[in-house]
Structure formats: structure tokens, C-alpha cells
Amino acid sequence: MNISIHSFTLKLRDPFRISYESRNEQEALVIQLSDTNQQGQTVTGLGESTANNYYQVSIERMQKEVALVRERIEEYSLANEVLNAGQVGTPGHLWQQLQPELQHSSFTLCAIDVAAHDLYGKKVGQPLYKLWGLNPADAPTTNYTLGIDSIEVMIRKMQAKPWPIYKIKLGTPEDLAIVRELRKHTNAVFRVDANCAWGVDETIENAQELKKLGVEFIEQPLKADNWDGMKEVYQHSALPLIADESCIVEDDVAKCAGHFHGINIKLTKCGGITPARRMIREAQRHNMKVMIGCMTESTIGISAIAHLSPLLNYVDMDGALLLAEDIATGVTITTDGVHFPDENGTGVQLLTPSPTSLV
Incomplete structure (x- = not known):
């Protein structure tokens, strides 16, 4: 798989305040994973995590955490067919491979996991809800x-x-x-x-x-x-x-x-x-x-x-x-x-x- 990461500043419609903070914009990290499907077409999966002061998560921190597992992600291949959850070639299996190194980096792991699910669904040709048998x-x-x-x-x-x-x-x-x-x-x-x-x-x-x-x-x-x-x-x-x-x-x-x-x-x-x-x-x-x-x-x-x-x-x-x-x-x-x-x-x-x- 190919991986790239991007940062965005999401402007809010109105100032947003909760009991312990207020903000006018939200920093977000987007992970992009790309691979080919059975037809040889390049498909791309996207995942996102937002920076968060309360949990001390910044864009810079997430960028460094991606670098720790970049090589492992690029070497991994998601399947082009529907497999049972947790099997080699599924997003769940990739998560298991990355979690030990990112166990204290849940925001980064989330962006990778969501991108992997998006890419997997696109490779096998189904929306996620259908893969899971949901209505x-x-x-x-x-x-x-x-x-x-x-x-x-x-x-x-x-x-x-x-x-x-x-x-x-x-x-x-x-x-x-x-x-x-x-x-x-x-x-x-x-x-x-x-x-x-x-x-x-x-x-x-x-x-x-x-x-x-x-x-x-x-x-x-x-x-x-x-x-x-x-x-x-x-x-x-x-x-x-x-x-x-x-x-x-x-x-x-x-x-x-x-x-x-x-x-x-x-x-x-x-x-x-x-x-x-x-x-x-x-x-x-x-x-x-x-x-x-x-x-x-x-x-x-x-x-x-x-x-x-x-x-x-x-x-x-x-x-x-x-x-x-x-x-x-x-x-x-x-x-x-x-x-x-x-x-x-x-x-x-x-x-x-x-x-x-x-x-």
C-alpha cells in the first residue's frame, strides 16, 4: 500500500465551547492509503483524526507516530476479496499488527484503521454496512x-x-x-x-x-x-x-x-x-x-x-x-x-x- 498524510484546518460555523475549552477551528489529520483492486484500478481509502488539546494530541505528534509504522503499513496488503474478521488481509488484522507500537496513540491508529476499512471496502466492492450485514x-x-x-x-x-x-x-x-x-x-x-x-x-x-x-x-x-x-x-x-x-x-x-x-x-x-x-x-x-x-x-x-x-x-x-x-x-x-x-x-x-x- 502507498500512504500519504495531510493536515487540514477545519473552520467552524460558530465558536464551539464546552465546559473546559472553546475553539473556532479544528485541526485534522487525514491518512490516505492507496492500492489496486482486482481490476488493476488504483483505489484510495481515507481516514481522519482530529487534534485534541484535552488528550494532548497534536498534528505533529500524529505525524511522528505514523512515521513509526509507515514501513509496516506500506508492506501490508489488504485482500481483494471478503474475508472473515481478523484474517490476514483485513483491516482488523492490520490493526492488530500496528496496535502494540501505537497502543498509546489511539488517534493516529484510528485514522489508519478508518482509512484501511475504506480502502478494503473499495477493493472488495462493497460499502462497509453491507460487508457487516447491516441495514x-x-x-x-x-x-x-x-x-x-x-x-x-x-x-x-x-x-x-x-x-x-x-x-x-x-x-x-x-x-x-x-x-x-x-x-x-x-x-x-x-x-x-x-x-x-x-x-x-x-x-x-x-x-x-x-x-x-x-x-x-x-x-x-x-x-x-x-x-x-x-x-x-x-x-x-x-x-x-x-x-x-x-x-x-x-x-x-x-x-x-x-x-x-x-x-x-x-x-x-x-x-x-x-x-x-x-x-x-x-x-x-x-x-x-x-x-x-x-x-x-x-x-x-x-x-x-x-x-x-x-x-x-x-x-x-x-x-x-x-x-x-x-x-x-x-x-x-x-x-x-x-x-x-x-x-x-x-x-x-x-x-x-x-x-x-x-x-
């Missing part, structure tokens, strides 16, 4: 995220983007007031995400009030390592609780049982599609709800999530909707649901060459 009609509707802002601005953003489900970012002294005011302007389903900003008693009290306001669930109310606190909240919360920062990798899923009612998987944080599919199965074994969320990726990352979405109870794949300008085509998200292109793999194509080609 796109089973995909849940994504929420649309409202970042923290003044109440007036949050209302304006909501009215500018009518949507059936909103995720409301909280973590301010005005949290209940924000939800009460937003509720006056829509009958949409609300989900709230405190991003680790609340305490135990605060969460239990807020849950009672938020339930009255039509909130469906609360995402990550306490700090990620506050397991004792989450146990108490779990026992007394009037609303379901979804883990995010507390559920990063596969081993975290079982720990979340009895502390959360569900988990929110991020492809970048767990290392890609390969581990995400295992995390879904593990959560289901523990009778937990499953969600996949995004990290403000372009359509490249969002399309990968979309192919997994028929397996999910909830999905947060609005990243490309938050951008002022996208860098790729692929799956499209509307109020009517998920629309898959008539393409193989994840179905993505770059719209323009990268402004910064790193390799």
Missing part, C-alpha cells in the same frame, strides 16, 4: 450539538438549525436556566452533556429538574475517574447516564457497568472502527445502551461513524454540520436521517487537495 434504515437520527454560549446565542443557533434532537453542552452556573429557556422554543428531544463539570449532589438534583424539561439522558456529569461518585449518582439519578470521558478504550466498558446506563464511544479515543465494534458488543453484553460520538470531524470521520450507526441506540455524528466548509463528500446527514452514497467503503472522497501535505 442503513436502522440508523438512529443524530443529535445536533449546541455549544455553551449566552442563552440568547444558544437560542439563535437552535432556531437557525431546526432539528429533532439537540445535545446541549452544559457546565456553567446557569445550566438549568439554559435548558428552561431553550425548551420554550422547541419540542425537540434534549440530551445534555456536562463534560465532567458537575458534582454528585448537583447531578442528582439536576436530573430531577431536567427530566421535567424533556431531557432524554445526561452524558458524563462527573470527572472521569470519580467511580464512587458515579455509583451514587447511578443509584439515585432520575435520568439515564451515558459515559464519555470515563469510557475511552475496550477495558473501560465493563467498568462502566453499574455506574452508567450506557457508553459513548469515540473512534479517535478507542483507536478506530476495529475496537469500536468490539466495544459495542461488550456494552450490549452488559445490557448498556450504545452511542458513538464525534470530535468535530469532517465528512471523512463522520462517514465512518455512519456505517456503524445501525448498531447503535443513539448517535452524535453532527461534526460536519458544525463546519463552515467541509473537505470531503460521503455520507450526508439531514433531519430525515442518514443518506449513504452509492459508493464502496465508507464512500468518501476528498473535495480538494490538502493545503498541507505532510508526507
Whole structure:
């Protein structure tokens, strides 16, 4: 396989603020893997990971991590036929080969894994959902995220983007007031995400009030390592609780049982599609709800999530909707649901060459 990496600065439509950061743009790394299919045609797979200050992931760090495994990737050959999961020649097998060296580099591993899945689907001539035996009609509707802002601005953003489900970012002294005011302007389903900003008693009290306001669930109310606190909240919360920062990798899923009612998987944080599919199965074994969320990726990352979405109870794949300008085509998200292109793999194509080609 041939590999190249590119960086993009994704401009956001509006400033995006959560409890611990605010940003106007998002740096993204795109991995491009190319090979020939059975017909001798060159096909290309694309994968993406975003830089993230909270997890200390930069474009420069990911570039160095790709260099560590570059030779191994270039020597690997994905199959031109459909194989069982994990067999030599599948993206899952490639992931297993790279994971020991990139075990602390999940964002980079994710971009490689997504690109490998896209390329594999294009080589065997099938979209991923079909390879996995999934029905796109089973995909849940994504929420649309409202970042923290003044109440007036949050209302304006909501009215500018009518949507059936909103995720409301909280973590301010005005949290209940924000939800009460937003509720006056829509009958949409609300989900709230405190991003680790609340305490135990605060969460239990807020849950009672938020339930009255039509909130469906609360995402990550306490700090990620506050397991004792989450146990108490779990026992007394009037609303379901979804883990995010507390559920990063596969081993975290079982720990979340009895502390959360569900988990929110991020492809970048767990290392890609390969581990995400295992995390879904593990959560289901523990009778937990499953969600996949995004990290403000372009359509490249969002399309990968979309192919997994028929397996999910909830999905947060609005990243490309938050951008002022996208860098790729692929799956499209509307109020009517998920629309898959008539393409193989994840179905993505770059719209323009990268402004910064790193390799």
C-alpha cells in the first residue's frame, strides 16, 4: 500500500465551547492509503483524526507516530476479496499488527484503521454496512450539538438549525436556566452533556429538574475517574447516564457497568472502527445502551461513524454540520436521517487537495 498524510484546518460555523475549552477551528489529520483492486484500478481509502488539546494530541505528534509504522503499513496488503474478521488481509488484522507500537496513540491508529476499512471496502466492492450485514434504515437520527454560549446565542443557533434532537453542552452556573429557556422554543428531544463539570449532589438534583424539561439522558456529569461518585449518582439519578470521558478504550466498558446506563464511544479515543465494534458488543453484553460520538470531524470521520450507526441506540455524528466548509463528500446527514452514497467503503472522497501535505 502507498500512504500519504495531510493536515487540514477545519473552520467552524460558530465558536464551539464546552465546559473546559472553546475553539473556532479544528485541526485534522487525514491518512490516505492507496492500492489496486482486482481490476488493476488504483483505489484510495481515507481516514481522519482530529487534534485534541484535552488528550494532548497534536498534528505533529500524529505525524511522528505514523512515521513509526509507515514501513509496516506500506508492506501490508489488504485482500481483494471478503474475508472473515481478523484474517490476514483485513483491516482488523492490520490493526492488530500496528496496535502494540501505537497502543498509546489511539488517534493516529484510528485514522489508519478508518482509512484501511475504506480502502478494503473499495477493493472488495462493497460499502462497509453491507460487508457487516447491516441495514442503513436502522440508523438512529443524530443529535445536533449546541455549544455553551449566552442563552440568547444558544437560542439563535437552535432556531437557525431546526432539528429533532439537540445535545446541549452544559457546565456553567446557569445550566438549568439554559435548558428552561431553550425548551420554550422547541419540542425537540434534549440530551445534555456536562463534560465532567458537575458534582454528585448537583447531578442528582439536576436530573430531577431536567427530566421535567424533556431531557432524554445526561452524558458524563462527573470527572472521569470519580467511580464512587458515579455509583451514587447511578443509584439515585432520575435520568439515564451515558459515559464519555470515563469510557475511552475496550477495558473501560465493563467498568462502566453499574455506574452508567450506557457508553459513548469515540473512534479517535478507542483507536478506530476495529475496537469500536468490539466495544459495542461488550456494552450490549452488559445490557448498556450504545452511542458513538464525534470530535468535530469532517465528512471523512463522520462517514465512518455512519456505517456503524445501525448498531447503535443513539448517535452524535453532527461534526460536519458544525463546519463552515467541509473537505470531503460521503455520507450526508439531514433531519430525515442518514443518506449513504452509492459508493464502496465508507464512500468518501476528498473535495480538494490538502493545503498541507505532510508526507
